[in-house]
Amino acid sequence: MNITVRLRRQASRTSEANFQTYQIEVDPERTTVLDALIKVQSEQDGSIGFRRNCRNAICGSCAIRVNGKTGLGCQKHISEVMGDRDEELVLEPMQNLPVIKDLIVDMTKFWDNLQQVDPYVSTASRQISKTEFLQTPAQRSKLQAAANCILCGSCYSECNAVAVNERFVGPHALAKAYRVMADNRDDRTDERVEKYNTSGFVWDCTRCYNCNEVCPVEVQPLDRISGIKQEILANRDLPESTAQRHRHTMVDLVKEDGWIDESKFGVRVLGDNFRDLKGLLSIFPLGVRMVLSGKMPYPWKFQKSEGADEAKALIEAIASLKDRNHQK
Ligand code: SF4
Ligand code: SF4
Ligand code: FES
Incomplete structure (x- = not known):
């Protein structure tokens, strides 16, 4: 099958963006979006910039917008992203982050926002004297969904709150916040609950559901955000916001x-x-x-x-x- 790839090009941070089109031959059931991109780059235009590494939905580096929705280029086959009425495969960089070149974005703010939730289990839990700190299956299962996050940025790219609110840390950060908060080895739950109850954290989410829709590994960030809200609402010691x-x-x-x-x-x-x-x-x-x-x-x-x-x-x-x- 012959398809048209319509690619958003941008030579540098400061240059104007424009669209360029390429024709390629694909097997829609077997060719992934990333395969198509690699094919265009290797056969027609070596100057195209994009990220990729594992090609197996593990590293999270190939997230781009495909026909209007962010996802992993290596995870989706052409048949999954091009509906019957789509005449082109439109590829664009992620939103809410500045473009460095073509499909490559500067993720500095994404990482900085992650740091804001203090995304590490507190050090007290690491001071293990005699035995390992074992968790029961029930304790571990609480962390499962959030622990799946591969920090690809898809949710951040589609987040309506991030788009309009400079202070909002984003769904990826809050999913991680839930992951450390729900970990029974962490001894700073009260401090975390208090912090996530302030401006820029859970209450700034507009509940648009986009993050749940696009997350490629079922983290379901909005559900994790709701989990933090429940903890906050259950904590009657907090000054009521x-x-x-x-x-x-x-x-x-x-x-x-x-x-x-x-x-x-x-x-x-x-x-x-x-x-x-x-x-x-x-x-x-x-x-x-x-x-x-x-x-x-x-x-x-x-x-x-x-x-x-x-x-x-x-x-x-x-x-x-x-x-x-x-x-x-
Ligand atoms: S549900 Fe909240 S966190 Fe998720 S994308 Fe929408 S505004 Fe962002
Ligand atoms: S929560 Fe999902 S979409 Fe967001 S960064 Fe993690 S893996 Fe990617
Ligand atoms: S290349 Fe690693 S997730 Fe796509």
Whole structure:
């Protein structure tokens, strides 16, 4: 089968990008995207820049955007990435990182962000006196998904929060954060939970699911982020942040009324139940607009949901299930 490879070229960090096309012959079921790229480079244009090493979905170095989605070039066959309507194989560098040349990006920020979560099991666990520090299969299984990460950058490239928020460390870093936090040998869990509860960490994720969708080795970073959030929410010793209050208030209101009374929501979350004057003032204009447009449900007018009792029972059942699991 003859295909057109449309490649985004960029000679250096500062030069303009443009697209160049190449025709090659492939077996769509057997040729990988990386094979196609190597073929173009070796037969038609030796100046093309891209990374690769293991060619076996292990090293993580060949991540690029293929027809609009980031993944490992060596993992996908042409038939998997070119749908019936795709006329071209479009290859571009990863997003959210500056291009050095063609498909090669500068990953400095990616690595720096990883360092921000302190991605090592604490040294106390290494001071082993007599025996090895063994883990039970159950303790090890908690780490399995996150430990799969090959630091390819695919999730980082597709992350909406990284694209707009300079401070957000990214899904790869938070998956690693979960991996060390969930390790029973680590003795700094409290310190970590406190750190990941601050700006730039878990609460800055917009839950777009892109990281879960593109991760080539099933780390499912969003699920790991949710795991950290659960730890934070379960830790009542932490000073309550707005993000935590947001979650707790949502559950409390549904438990009270079966749905969310938005006027109470703003006062409780941003106004911290009338304790945060600045927060209250910030929602005052919104309150005025709600009153003027007749959307402010006065307390005596606010109707409980018909399913309020069921909602309350469900929330209590889930809470007791969680408690039981926590005690195991
Ligand atoms: S779910 Fe969160 S971490 Fe994952 S890609 Fe979306 S914003 Fe980024
Ligand atoms: S979490 Fe998945 S997509 Fe992200 S860097 Fe690790 S292996 Fe790659
Ligand atoms: S070349 Fe190593 S993961 Fe693709």
